[in-house]
Amino acid sequence: MTEKHRVVVLLSGGLDSAVNLHMAKEKASPMLCLTFDYGQRAARREIEAARRLSKHYGVKHRVIKLDWLKRLTSAPIVRRGARLPHPEEDELDDIEGAARETARLVWVPNRNAVFINIAAAFAEAMDCDGVVVGFNAEEGATFPDNSREFLKAANDALRYSTLKGVKVICYTSRMKKTGIIRLAKRQGVPLNLVWYCYEGGRVPCRRCESCVRFERALRQSNCWNWYRELCKR
Numbered sequence: 287m288t289e290k291h292r293v294v295v296l297l298s299g300g301l302d303s304a305v306n307l308h309m310a311k312e313k314a315s316p317m318l319c320l321t322f323d324y325g326q327r328a329a330r331r332e333i334e335a336a337r338r339l340s341k342h343y344g345v346k347h348r349v350i351k352l353d354w355l356k357r358l359t360s361a362p363i364v365r366r367g368a369r370l371p372h373p374e375e376d377e378l379d380d381i382e383g384a385a386r387e388t389a390r391l392v393w394v395p396n397r398n399a400v401f402i403n404i405a406a407a408f409a410e411a412m413d414c415d416g417v418v419v420g421f422n423a424e425e426g427a428t429f430p431d432n433s434r435e436f437l438k439a440a441n442d443a444l445r446y447s448t449l450k451g452v453k454v455i456c457y458t459s460r461m462k463k464t465g466i467i468r469l470a471k472r473q474g475v476p477l478n479l480v481w482y483c484y485e486g487g488r489v490p491c492r493r494c495e496s497c498v499r500f501e502r503a504l505r506q507s508n509c510w511n512w513y514r515e516l517c518k519r
């Protein structure tokens with residue numbers, strides 16, 4: 287039997303990262319989950335969710351504070367009280383319009399590349415072969431640092447910047463949110479532990495782009511009832 291690859295998992299505590307952690311547990315050996323606190327509005331909620339998910343899967347969890355990253359931007363994603371867009375469902379696929387507007391307002395300079403490189407440093411130091419990230423095709427269309435092209439480019443760079451050629455792995459980069467939710471249901475991923483809202487309130491706001499995408503995907507995949515039952519536990 288071939289030995290499973292040891293990996294570090296980037297865990298924001300959201301849907302995509304939770305499903306990727308689950309898949310990493312199935313297909314590899316996750317040695318560490320990393321969550322970044324860069325002052326995002328939902329930081330506290332995301333860290334709680336990531337902690338619960340790491341515990342559920344029995345993987346060590348570590349939070350890395352990136353205060354300097356927060357100070358580099360004035361985007362509403364890190365400024366509590368600033369306006370975040372509340373798109374209608376039919377605007378979500380308007381890549382030139384509403385989706386791009388949200389992308390601009392939640393953009394943090396070089397965020398995913400910074401995250402991947404920090405995780406790759408941990409991976410190399412811990413004798414791991416890979417870094418697992420939670421991308422999806424839906425957001426890959428508007429966020430260039432969520433795209434498959436970026437995934438390939440990050441892999442190309444890590445071949446040179448790490449001695450052992452740490453790889454970036456994503457199990458969902460070709461999937462839309464609906465497919466990711468279906469996969470979560472099939473695999474029994476505890477989505478009740480996930481935090482999917484850009485805001486950091488007591489409950490998800492149900493109006494930000496991330497909430498609207500999550501709820502649309504639940505409905506389109508006929509998984510509302512399953513999710514509701516999960517949340518009652």
Ligand SMILES: [Zn+2]
Binds near residue numbers: 483484495498
């Ligand atoms: Zn929300």
